[in-house]
Amino acid sequence: MTELPGKLAKIIGSLLCLLGFHDFKIIDATLGFGSAGGTSTVQCRRCGQVITRPN
Numbered sequence: 527m528t529e530l531p532g533k534l535a536k537i538i539g540s541l542l543c544l545l546g547f548h549d550f551k552i553i554d555a556t557l558g559f560g561s562a563g564g565t566s567t568v569q570c571r572r573c574g575q576v577i578t579r580p581n
Contacts, residue, residue: 543573555581 539549548570558564564581 539572543570
């Protein structure tokens with residue numbers, strides 16, 4: 527019975543990732559000035575997807 531909440535949390539987390547609601551953590555950040563700006567590399571804690579996005 528103690529495994530049920532853990533399994534349910536994994537299923538709901540996977541469903542959220544499929545819908546596009548990720549739980550990101552910042553891996554790398556680069557600062558920039560002017561129109562170039564900076565970028566940050568983030569990774570989802572649940573599914574492991576890595577995305578680079580502007581700051």
